[in-house]
Amino acid sequence: MNVTRFDAAPDYFPDNHFLMRCVRLQGHEAGPAESLWIGVSTIEPGGYTSLSASAVEKHYVVLTGELTVRTDEGAVLLRVNDSCRLAPGERRALQNLSSAPVSVLLAMPLV
Template identity: 75%
Template structure:
């Protein structure tokens, strides 16, 4: 078992994330994992990411507050315990337009699965 205490989770600094604090809960520098890693991002009021895509799918769960997720197809506001999945290659931007911090759980595989 690998335990990561939230207050000891290693911070990481992804590009194009503004007014956000990102920590890893499992995987990468937070410890061993085979298929996916978990992180939590805290978006301060006004915090955002730019519109970018990743080669692997992403799953988000809002843990606190409200986060707007924009894609090329539109935008949706996610509230506490709402979730979304973004497909590989799907561009997204995150925004905290509220006056309170928001927290978002991220689950992502390490690499794109091999074609079947």
């Protein structure tokens, strides 16, 4: 078993993420994993990512707050416990348009 305490989770710094703190809970520098890694992003009010795509699918689950996820097809507001899946190659932008921080769980394949 590999346990990662949230307060000790290692930070990582993805490109084009603004006013965000990203930590890994499992996989990569957080410990061994065979198929996926899991992280949490805390997005401050006004925080966002640029509209971009990934070669692998991504799954998001909102833990606290409200998150706007924008794709080429439009935007959707996710609230606590809502989730979405983004297909490989699907462009997305995350935005916190609220006045409170939002926390989002991210799961994606190891690459």
